[in-house]
Amino acid sequence: MSYQVLARKWRPQTFQDMVGQEHVLQALVHALETQRLHHAYLFTGTRGVGKTTIGRLLARCLNCETGITPNPCGECTTCREIMEGRFVDLIEIDAASRTGVDDMRELTDNVQYSPTRGRYKVYLIDEVHMLTNQSFNAFLKTLEEPPEHVKFLLATTDPQKLPVTVLSRCLQFNLKRMTPEHIAGHLNHVLSHEGIPFEEAALWLLARAADGSMRDALSLTDQAIAFGNQKLAASDVSSMLGTIDQRDIEKLVDTLVAGDGPGLLSEIQRVSDFAPDYGVILADLLSLFHRVTMEQVVPGSVDNALGDAGKVQSLARQLSAEDAQLFYQSALMGRKDLAVTPDARMGFEMTLLRMLAFRPGVERREPPTIAAQGAPALPENADEPGPAPAPVADAEKAPSSAAESPAAPTEPVSPVSSAPAPSEPVPEPTVSPVSEPSRGSEAAPPQPVESSPAVNSMPESAPAEDGPPPASYDDLPPEYLAYSEEPAARNPAPEAVTPPEPVAPAPSVPDAEMAESMPAPPAPTGQPEPSEAVPDSDQPEAAGMGSPAPAPAADEFHWPRDFRSLGIVGMPGNLASHAAMSRDGDTVVLTFDEGHARLLNDRHQDRIADALRQFFGDQVQLSVRQGHPGGDTPAAWEQRARQERQQAAEASIQNDPHVRSIVERFEGRVVEDSIKPVS
Incomplete structure (x- = not known):
């Protein structure tokens, strides 16, 4: 015996075998049990949902030798003949091939004859919407008032094409699409x-x-x-x-949720090997984020349409409502943009990178995915590495007199007071020996010593220049920033920085008046007034307020802290910020993990090496290794700094007496996710 395909072998033989059409079966079963039978039935629905099958089952129910029943025996001669397709009183007509008016006239002429074997003569007309208008007109009268022994069963996938006169003469059942x-x-x-x-x-x-x-x-x-x-x-x-697995979609979403940029690019590369339709992938992402949002808004409403209800519930707990909405809208807009992008994969990558880079709550950083908060603002042409700022000897001497006490102007200046103020310029880069950059103390925030009257009498000691602030500039409180920038705004910088003359012990009358007119920074409790000489032990820490750990000596180059002063931007800067640095003579060794080393190419290495040579000297060579960089990387250092500032901000809010009073009096609560440190 020849093989019978599954679609024919597993065609339902009873109403109980039908899947997913309970609303139709319930009406037919009740009609058969009460003998309230209509003369014409219309079954509509998409292909393969059971229209013809229900028609044949209904013919068996009407003609079974045991009587009209919703449960035909399946053993009598009539049932076997109908199942085998050779019952003489079941006339199946393909309306797609018999559309003419002559075919319809032949049908209407034979309607008047009684059934040969069965109880009813059943006409099963498939794809009835293919009949012509003339055929419908010839069929209308018979369809409205057929003989008692005739039942019409009509099936169509397009009921909109049927005349309303036909629809009004039938009981219409709409079969649903299978879930x-x-x-x-x-x-x-x-x-x-x-x-x-x-x-x-x-x-x-x-x-x-x-x-x-x-x-x-x-x-x-x-x-x-x-x-x-x-x-x-x-x-x-x-x-x-020719599709990708649903598990591939879930892996893409997992990398987005984890904020793993290298992992996301690796998944996109792996998926692209299948040459998929990226529009279909974005459609799958839209469906997933829609279901995640439904689960977040109405818990327990997720369906198991793709067999991943557990995964959807897990994502609903991991993602915030803002993240889910951003991902959905980004995928929606990205699907529209695919038609106009030069390359489909390019548009797909940009869509996922938007989701990764612009999540709510992610700090706006340069570069957006890796660079840390507090990095100096980049110029418009930031895609090209600019000259790296390098300290020179003159820059250290310029502010020295500003930190000196009026009572002892000739005392040597401490390393803390030798650091340039935030408003001071970074001198033009010069090629210096490898030992010179160890003075790179500009990464440490300086003291607010501009309150001394002697500073205002020496305008050449506070030069100003439109350059980026030091890397840890954002660690200072806002009041110190505002105070330290005012003198530079009033005292334009000369083109050349010259060592200041010795300062007189007592300020002159005009200088004293100018000093009194300057706004003083808010001093902590117990700190002397700004006009008084402050001992070095009472000065703010030179290593930077809010720094994650005690910084190294100010005259040493510390890779995690001073990395931003190298001026490496773009993708090379992103990669270098995740590397650990070590020195071996004139060789600078950068250690990358496997994920970042895979993204590093020769062009990136050349740009990193150029920046290192501009800072350390032309004799420096770059060596790249793959290994475990540990936590001594610029990215990790900046992350620790952000965490400490966040913890300090949360502790400040929690311990604030006014906040506690509001919480107790109004039964409020502090939303910890809304607490952000002041940059």
């Missing part, structure tokens, strides 16, 4: 009885590809069995359908 759950469950039942091994993920892939049609699902299953050599594996079904 993926119904299809996957039925495929599980069929394959278990057929003895075919399968993976659960493969069934969900077939259920999605069937697009609501059970017949299509069974046909695709036949094809998948042949493709996989009598077994169903998810990878085989995905290859056969």
Whole structure:
């Protein structure tokens, strides 16, 4: 006996075998039980949902030898003949091939004859919307008042094409599209009885590809069995359908949730090897984020349409509502942009990178994915590395007199007071020996010593220049920033920085008046007035307020702290900020982990090496190694600084007496996620 395809072998033989059309079956069963039968039924719905099958089952129910019943015996001669397709009183007509008015006239002429074998003569007309207007007009009168022994069963996939005069003469039943759950469950039942091994993920892939049609699902299953050599594996079904696995979609979303940029690019590269339709991938992402949002807004409402209800619930707990909305809107706009992008993969990558870079709450940093908060603002042409600022001897001498006490102007200046003020310029880079850059103390925030009257009498000691502030400039409180910038605004800088003359012990009258007119910074409790000489032990820490750890000596170059002073921007700066640095003579060794080393190319290395040579001297060579950089990287250092500032801000809010009073009096609560440190 020849092989019978699954779609025909597993055609339902009773109403109980039908899947997913309960609303239709309930009405038919009750009508058969009460003998309230209409003369014309119209079944509508997409292909493969059971229109013809229900028509044949209804013909069996009407003509079974046991009587009119919703449960035909299936054993009598009539039932067997109908199941085998050779019952003389069941006339199946394909309206797509018999559309003429003559064919309809032949049908109406034979309607008057009584059935030969059965109780009713049943006309099953498939694709009835294909009939012409003339055929419908010839059929209308018979359809409205047929003989008592005739039942008309009409089936169509396009009821909009039927004349309203036909619709009004029939009981219309709209068969729904099969849900993926119904299809996957039925495929599980069929394959278990057929003895075919399968993976659960493969069934969900077939259920999605069937697009609501059970017949299509069974046909695709036949094809998948042949493709996989009598077994169903998810990878085989995905290859056969030309789609990517749902697990690939979940991996992409996992990298987005984790904020893993290198991992995201690796997943995109792996997915692109399948040459997929990126529009379909974005559609899958839209569906996933839609279901995540539904679960967040109405907990427990997630469906198992793709067999991933557990994953959706997990994402709903991990993602904030803002993140889910951003991801959804980014995927929606990215799908529109695919039609105008030069390359589909380019548009797909940009869509996912937007999701990664612009999540709510992510600091606006340069570069956006890796650079830390507090980095100096980049110029408009930031894609090209600018000259790296390098300290010179003159820059150290310029502010020395500003920190000297009026009572002892000739005392040597401490290393703390030798650091340039935030408003002071960074001198032009000069090529110096390797030992010179060890003075790179500009990364440490200076003291606010401009309050001394002697400073205002020496305008040449506070030069100003439109250059980027030091890397740790943002660590200072706002009041110190405002105070330290005013003298530079009033005293324009000369082009050359010259050592100041010795300062007189007592200020002159005009200088004293100018000093009194200057706004003084808010001093902590117990700190002397700004006009008084402040001992070095009472000065703010030169290592930077809010720094994550005690900084090294100010005259030493510290890679995590002073990395931003190298001026490495763009992708090279992103990669270098995740590397650990060590020195071996004139060789600078950068250690990268595997993920960042894979993204590093020759062009990136050349730009990093150029910046190092501008800072350390032309004799410096760059060596790149792959290993574990540890926590001594600029990115890790800046992350620790951000965490400490965040913890300090949260502690300040929690310990504030006014906040506590508000919480106690109004039964309020502090939303910790809304607390942000002042930059």
